[in-house]
Amino acid sequence: MQMRSLEVIEMRRVLMLCNDRQIDRRIILQADSLQEAGWQVTILAMPLDEAGAPDDSRVLRIGSASEAAARRENRVLEFYRLVRRYLPMNGWFMRLLKSAAWRFIVDQERFYLNLFLATGRRHLAEVVVAHDLPMLAVGRALAAEFGARLVYDSHELYCEQEFARWQRATWAQIEQRHISACDRVITVNPSIAGELQRRYGLARVSVIHNAERIGPLPPRSNYLHEHFGIAAGQRILLFQGGLSAGRHLGQLVQAMALLKSSDVHLVLLGDGQLAEALQRTVVRLRLQDRVHLHRAVPQARLLSISSAADAGIIPYQPICLNNYYCTPNKLFEFIAAGLPILASDLPELRRLVHDQQIGKVEDLSSVARLAAAIDDLFADRPRLQAWRNTVEQVRQTQSWQCEGEKLKQIYEELR
Missing domain, CATH: 3.40.50.2000 (Glycogen Phosphorylase B;)
Structure with missing residues (x-):
């Protein structure tokens, strides 16, 4: 040529x-x-x-x-x-x-x-x-x-x-x-x-x-509460992304059955091969009133829906070196949406979540540890609000x- x-x-x-x-x-x-x-x-x-x-x-x-x-x-x-x-x-x-x-x-x-x-x-x-x-x-x-x-x-x-x-x-x-x-x-x-x-x-x-590209942080909506009939004042923990293997999602659903907090709901926002299996787990554990699956939405709508939650969760486990070093899209989408984050204690998640004081990292390797971490996340309302306030500042640079x-x-x- x-x-x-x-x-x-x-x-x-x-x-x-x-x-x-x-x-x-x-x-x-x-x-x-x-x-x-x-x-x-x-x-x-x-x-x-x-x-x-x-x-x-x-x-x-x-x-x-x-x-x-x-x-x-x-x-x-x-x-x-x-x-x-x-x-x-x-x-x-x-x-x-x-x-x-x-x-x-x-x-x-x-x-x-x-x-x-x-x-x-x-x-x-x-x-x-x-x-x-x-x-x-x-x-x-x-x-x-x-x-x-x-x-x-x-x-x-x-x-x-x-x-x-x-x-x-x-x-x-x-x-x-x-x-x-x-x-x-x-x-x-x-x-x-x-x-x-x-x-x-x-x-x-x-x-x-x-x-993620950011704009002015919109007022928090009630979309998820209204869509799933969740009572006002009850808190929502959000996972968004593909519902696929290797993401610790089955354990996350099971952890909801062990929560001490009675007013915390889990929303799984996304599509994937595990959707039906996760829904069966929800029914088997009688968690229909606490765990909700929402179909994936276009990227243009994602942040407005994400911002209706109270916190985001990234429960990935170090099943391979790639996962150990992960910084998934959802991390930055949560930041752009102004959400505090609960994440597994992995190096990059620690750097971006713990070190910037926009949430907490914990050992989320078992169902019991997941449940304890979720309970602790929502136990201290002033701390959760402080993380939210910090996210509003961090999103300006992590954009x-x-x-x-x-x-x-x-x-x-x-x-």
Whole structure:
């Protein structure tokens, strides 16, 4: 492919590569900030399984024909794609099928290269961004062809997720093979930045938190009380996000049966494969009057609904190194909504919740400990209000407005 000099291109262009079907909030916010700074942004992502809400105008989908061609390397993956529509993603059969496909048949790196390269080549850019590890080899290949700068945005410690040992080793090898070719590496918190620097001998990894864009804090609504028929004055503890395995949600529901506080309700806001199982647990424990499930809502409505709660909870457990270092989106969404937070005592959650005095961190590893921590959270009303007052100050600095300015500076240095 013939190279084009950066100097002759008037509009600076960024090509973002995303292997997800639902575009992460982090990617959209980065696109917003770069567009504000004068970049033309294209987000190349996987095709949707079915028609849904219209995409952001900057999002392009690889064609379903490209996906089909990449999957023709094996029949197991194609079979997996079909049956995942009908069987629980976290069920034993789906886990076994996916594991078998990726272990014995698919070369992960080649799979994503086959999937994205042909379409990506049609979108010449001065900067190529690999959003998370599956896109890193694709990003490197395109950046080399374009003569472009390469940015790797590691959304998590990808190769340290709750994978089988062989999967962790394979992804670590891919990361090690390509990360040194990056002009900049970005990640979501200092702990993961330090881990990447140590593992791969990197001089610098920049931190851009998963913050949320904030506006004036709206008056607290009664939406959740009215929606679920909760009496005025009773308190609401909120979990929001995917109802999926590995998030300690079953134990959280069970803990509600042990509370001493009779006026505390739990709302689970989100969708996922565990929704039906959690609802069955609610019925089995006769907690229908205390535990409530709410379907996921569009991002535009999320903060107004979140702000109707009294506190947010993040009960994640250190089941893998990635979880141990987590700073999930909901952490910053709770901050943006002005909520005090109860979180597991993990390094980054301690730094952002305990150290900033916007809530408490505790050992939430058992049902009994969860119940005790929830009771203690709501036992001291003045303390809870003091945390809420502090959140109103902290949200000004832990916001996308601040993180977006850091991002703009990183890209300014790539000019």
